[in-house]
Amino acid sequence: MTARDLRQAGISTLVLLGCGKMGGAMLEGWLAGGLRPDLMQVIDPFPSPWLESLADEGLQVNPAELAPASVAVIAVKPQMMAEAAPKLAVLAGSGTLFVSIAAGTPIAAFEEMFGADTPIIRAMPNTPAAIGLGISALIGNAASRAGHMDMAEALLSAVGKVVRLEAESQMDAVTGLSGSGPAYVFHMIEAMAAAGVAEGLAPDLAMRLARTTVAGAGALAAASDESAEQLRVNVTSPGGTTAAGLGVLMPELPDLMTRTVAAAAARSRELAEAG
Numbered sequence: 001m002t003a004r005d006l007r008q009a010g011i012s013t014l015v016l017l018g019c020g021k022m023g024g025a026m027l028e029g030w031l032a033g034g035l036r037p038d039l040m041q042v043i044d045p046f047p048s049p050w051l052e053s054l055a056d057e058g059l060q061v062n063p064a065e066l067a068p069a070s071v072a073v074i075a076v077k078p079q080m081m082a083e084a085a086p087k088l089a090v091l092a093g094s095g096t097l098f099v100s101i102a103a104g105t106p107i108a109a110f111e112e113m114f115g116a117d118t119p120i121i122r123a124m125p126n127t128p129a130a131i132g133l134g135i136s137a138l139i140g141n142a143a144s145r146a147g148h149m150d151m152a153e154a155l156l157s158a159v160g161k162v163v164r165l166e167a168e169s170q171m172d173a174v175t176g177l178s179g180s181g182p183a184y185v186f187h188m189i190e191a192m193a194a195a196g197v198a199e200g201l202a203p204d205l206a207m208r209l210a211r212t213t214v215a216g217a218g219a220l221a222a223a224s225d226e227s228a229e230q231l232r233v234n235v236t237s238p239g240g241t242t243a244a245g246l247g248v249l250m251p252e253l254p255d256l257m258t259r260t261v262a263a264a265a266a267r268s269r270e271l272a273e274a275g
């Protein structure tokens with residue numbers, strides 16, 4: 001993504017509310033993409049030294065009054081939302097697009113705060129966004145037009161791939177799959193390493209093998225034109241070692257994964273109702 005892409009999408013000025021892990025990763029992506037620091041304003045109660053250093057380049061940290069902005073990105077934890085989001089209310093109704101990446105806060109909550117006529121897009125990124133390899137799903141409210149979706153897509157493209165949803169109700173499944181998914185994969189690494197130790201490998205060596213295997217297989221799956229199923233078939237000789245291992249894993253994993261994603265999606269629905 002380049003500054004031209006962002007500008008072509010209609011983004012010139014930007015406010016970021018919350019510059020933690022996810023907000024910081026996005027800000028880094030926007031700067032790397034060429035968005036000018038002097039056109040950005042960031043609100044965060046405890047700015048990191050990195051964020052403070054950007055003030056030297058003209059980025060405004062915690063300005064006393066917000067200047068108009070084409071986009072306001074909300075990246076605070078849902079439990080901080082009630083305290084933090086009203087700081088953006090001054091931008092509502094001025095044509096500013098609101099993009100929230102907060103898990104579990106529905107669009108209706110933002111419409112209550114900023115008005116149903118305000119364009120609001122809800123996005124669900126995931127942690128590989130920190131290294132530009134995330135995937136974000138987007139859904140907009142009735143007031144968001146195609147141009148708004150293009151702006152949100154350009155912003156989230158700074159930290160990985162973007163998909164668009166058809167209904168906000170899909171967000172719970174997305175949260176259960178790609179939002180929470182990196183933790184499932186990290187646990188897979190832990191489990192594979194422990195299994196290697198059980199087979200007699202030293203813990204450090206087993207962890208290195210497990211971590212690099214998962215990273216390599218993920219990169220291969222991402223780079224290949226073949227389906228995941230075909231990639232699996234390609235490395236499974238009949239009667240071989242992989243077939244023996246899969247003979248244990250495959251009867252168990254689909255049901256386990258179905259229940260895992262269902263539990264996370266159910267929790268996402270619960271959190272949305274509680275909020």
Ligand SMILES: NC(=O)c1ccc[n+]([C@@H]2O[C@H](COP(=O)([O-])OP(=O)(O)OC[C@H]3O[C@@H](n4cnc5c(N)ncnc54)[C@H](OP(=O)(O)O)[C@@H]3O)[C@@H](O)[C@H]2O)c1
Nearest residue numbers: 018019020021022044046075076077078084102103125127
């Ligand atoms: N991390 C993920 O994998 C992931 C994935 C998808 C979606 N999300 C969503 O992304 C959002 C941010 O998550 P995160 O992991 O980046 O959390 P985080 O690292 O805790 O970042 C939140 C940031 O917001 C700041 N903040 C707290 N109160 C504020 C206020 N009143 N006004 C302005 N800023 C305030 C925090 O400052 P202090 O640290 O100083 O309190 C912190 O810098 C959450 O809503 C989460 O649901 C995260």
